[in-house]
Amino acid sequence: MKLWLLLLPGLGSIVFLMGSALYTIMIQSVGLHTELGASLDYWSDTLSDPILFRSIEYSLRTSVLGSLGAVILAYPIAMWLRKPIPGKTAIIGLLRAPMFVPGLVAAFLLINVISFHGILNESLLALGVIDKPLRITNDKFGWSVVMLQVWKNTPFALILLSSSINSIRSDVLDASADLGASAWANFSQVVFPLTIPALQAALILIFIGALGDFAFASIAGSRNVYSLSVLMHYTATAYYEWEKAAVIGLVIMVLSGLSAILITLMTRPFANRTRPVISASFLERSHEK
Amino acid sequence: MKNNNKLILIISLSFFALVNFIWLVVPFFMAVLWSLVDPSHPWSFPDIFPRVLSFNRWIEVWQTTSLPEAMFNSYSLAPAVALLTVTLAAPTAYAFGRLEFRGKQVAELITLLPMVMPTMILAIFFSSLLLDLGFSEPYFSIVVAHTVLALPYAIRIMSAGFKAVPQDVIDACADMGASRITTFRHAFLPMLKPSILASLIFCLVISIEEFNMSYVLGAPDFITVPTILYSFLGYSFVRPDAAVVSLFLVIPNVILMLVIERLLKGNYLSQSTGKA
Numbered sequence: 001m002k003l004w005l006l007l008l009p010g011l012g013s014i015v016f017l018m019g020s021a022l023y024t025i026m027i028q029s030v031g032l033h034t035e036l037g038a039s040l041d042y043w044s045d046t047l048s049d050p051i052l053f054r055s056i057e058y059s060l061r062t063s064v065l066g067s068l069g070a071v072i073l074a075y076p077i078a079m080w081l082r083k084p085i086p087g088k089t090a091i092i093g094l095l096r097a098p099m100f101v102p103g104l105v106a107a108f109l110l111i112n113v114i115s116f117h118g119i120l121n122e123s124l125l126a127l128g129v130i131d132k133p134l135r136i137t138n139d140k141f142g143w144s145v146v147m148l149q150v151w152k153n154t155p156f157a158l159i160l161l162s163s164s165i166n167s168i169r170s171d172v173l174d175a176s177a178d179l180g181a182s183a184w185a186n187f188s189q190v191v192f193p194l195t196i197p198a199l200q201a202a203l204i205l206i207f208i209g210a211l212g213d214f215a216f217a218s219i220a221g222s223r224n225v226y227s228l229s230v231l232m233h234y235t236a237t238a239y240y241e242w243e244k245a246a247v248i249g250l251v252i253m254v255l256s257g258l259s260a261i262l263i264t265l266m267t268r269p270f271a272n273r274t275r276p277v278i279s280a281s282f283l284e285r286s287h288e289k
Numbered sequence: 290m291k292n293n294n295k296l297i298l299i300i301s302l303s304f305f306a307l308v309n310f311i312w313l314v315v316p317f318f319m320a321v322l323w324s325l326v327d328p329s330h331p332w333s334f335p336d337i338f339p340r341v342l343s344f345n346r347w348i349e350v351w352q353t354t355s356l357p358e359a360m361f362n363s364y365s366l367a368p369a370v371a372l373l374t375v376t377l378a379a380p381t382a383y384a385f386g387r388l389e390f391r392g393k394q395v396a397e398l399i400t401l402l403p404m405v406m407p408t409m410i411l412a413i414f415f416s417s418l419l420l421d422l423g424f425s426e427p428y429f430s431i432v433v434a435h436t437v438l439a440l441p442y443a444i445r446i447m448s449a450g451f452k453a454v455p456q457d458v459i460d461a462c463a464d465m466g467a468s469r470i471t472t473f474r475h476a477f478l479p480m481l482k483p484s485i486l487a488s489l490i491f492c493l494v495i496s497i498e499e500f501n502m503s504y505v506l507g508a509p510d511f512i513t514v515p516t517i518l519y520s521f522l523g524y525s526f527v528r529p530d531a532a533v534v535s536l537f538l539v540i541p542n543v544i545l546m547l548v549i550e551r552l553l554k555g556n557y558l559s560q561s562t563g564k565a
């Protein structure tokens with residue numbers, strides 16, 4: 001009884017608001033709230049729309065590249081931070097800075113740098129790399145969005161991976177180095193498998209965040225293709241087709257869930273790999289010496 | 290060997306400095322530069338550097354756009370969100386930090402849901418729900434929405450705070466016949482202060498920079514700093530204005546986040562008990 005009173009304010013508020021939003025989205029996606037009654041027409045209409053599939057493709061593409069980019073960038077930095085470096089606290093502070101920059105500001109900063117007469121184009125012109133400024137803002141593929149996701153999410157990936165890498169006991173790494181493992185073998189066969197849980201968490205959280213992205217896509221993204229969230233927002237607020245928007249919202253949630261499962265399944269084998277670190281022939285040769 | 294290590298360190302540090310220069314310094318320098326372009330001397334293509342630098346643009350944006358209104362809205366939403374969130378989070382954080390009960394893990398997982406659920410979905414369908422209920426008071430609905438977004442963070446920070454209060458201090462208070470309120474004031478409160486403060490500031494930051502909820506629930510005429518920046522970046526794109534508003538948004542944020550870092554790192558808890 002008392003426990004419930006304690007949990008109610010915090011947990012209760014979350015459950016209440018999330019629950020009512022989820023309830024609304026479910027009801028609306030099948031049109032239960034209209035006079036016409038339940039129907040699956042909204043699902044079949046929305047799912048047969050090629051615009052939705054272009055959005056799915058665009059959102060998946062930018063999210064996959066964004067989350068992979070952030071993680072791939074974070075690994076070498078996390079390895080570097082293991083070493084004693086003068087001024088480490090300042091370095092970590094600088095590395096975390098993008099996390100504290102609101103997404104809209106980040107989008108503005110990027111647009112400003114890559115615009116037609118922005119500093120990137122002017123520097124490349126001055127260096128003679130290009131003869132005409134590049135038109136790279138709001139590119140069709142979504143590279144700007146990928147860049148922004150990587151910029152904003154690398155600190156987060158770094159925090160998760162760093163704490164996992166730092167918790168590996170140094171005698172484990174010393175042992176593998178004593179056995180003659182190269183820096184790469186040390187990373188790929190000792191460090192990497194031990195950080196898989198942190199990697200999964202980082203990939204899943206960044207991916208889901210990127211899949212639901214509205215701000216980056218609507219400011220720096222393509223002018224021809226909408227991201228899923230932008231499409232959902234337009235459908236609801238410009239066309240007042242709440243039912244279709246609800247279907248798109250559920251599509252985002254289902255894709256997020258499926259991706260989380262897929263990421264877990266795809267990375268799990270790396271954690272359980274038990275291939276020997278060094279080949280037997282190498283050991284024989286070192287014995288002969 | 291030793292020299293070699295030193296060389297590697299110098300190379301890696303200079304590489305870090307170079308990358309950070311491109312990664313952080315250049316973008317922010319360009320934003321500051323654009324915000325200082327004098328309104329009567331526009332910065333256009335052949336000039337490598339603006340002709341006249343001044344703070345006139347800042348004054349102009351403040352006087353001619355609705356930025357003051359947006360600032361007022363943002364900064365009156367944020368304290369309300371912070372107080373409400375910490376008040377609601379405290380009992381739940383106590384339960385997570387100090388009690389053992391069945392289903393605790395599930396309950397903890399559920400509190401994390403607002404962190405993974407795309408906010409645009411929540412925003413649109415929360416607004417649709419409010420529309421159905423005939424409720425249209427943007428200030429109140431944005432406070433509620435921001436509170437739900439901030440709750441997971443406040444609960445996490447504060448339950449770690451509650452967990453760290455040593456049982457012997459509480460027992461000592463009880464042994465000396467302290468009432469519940471006295472125990473709370475003398476055993477819990479001094480040690481919880483940093484985590485309560487950190488949660489309050491975290492909520493302020495979340496509310497000030499939150500865009501999706503404010504944009505959808507505030508539409509069409511309730512503006513906050515992020516939504517006004519969005520309009521400056523979209524249909525009424527004026528680069529220097531956007532630069533000014535970006536800085537208005539980012540500077541308080543960075544200061545507040547630095548304070549949080551201090552609060553959560555300054556390990557009051559271990560110092561006050563002598564236990565590391």
